[in-house]
Amino acid sequence: MPEICDYENSPWRTVFWHGRDYEDRADRIALSHMLPMRGGRVCEIGAGFGRLADYYHGYERVILLDYSRTMLKDAVARLGNHPRFVFRRCRSIQLAAGGFRARYGAHRSCFASYQ
Helix, strand or coil: CCCCCCCCCCCHHHHHCCCCHHHHHHHHHHHHHHCCCEEEEEEEECCCCCCCHHHHCEEEEEEEEECCHHHHHHHHHHHCCCCCEEEEECCCCCCCCCCEEEEECCCCCEEEEEC
16 A cells, blocks of 8 residues: 555644745635535545635535544634534545546645535
8 A cells, every 4th residue: 555645743734834825826726717616515635724625615515534633633723613514534535426526636635526
């Protein structure tokens, strides 16, 4: 099995993203071309600390998946326990065919909007 990039207890949110407004804006522009502005559910695979979660304000349910427990804890701390957010740790994903549209972002995240 390939080695997994481990972000547990890493400074990813505080160090890597500090001063990277250009990359953040680029991701948001890419999302605006990949996903509709609103819908029933959206799932971000590789969501990290939920940096892009505010972009999904038009969705009824936002599912944030990541391998790192500490990244997901950061996401909960940033976004709170609002019932429209679902935070899940996962090691691997198998997506069933049909019912969703998958798009891949610049940082190897996958965004799937459900009908």
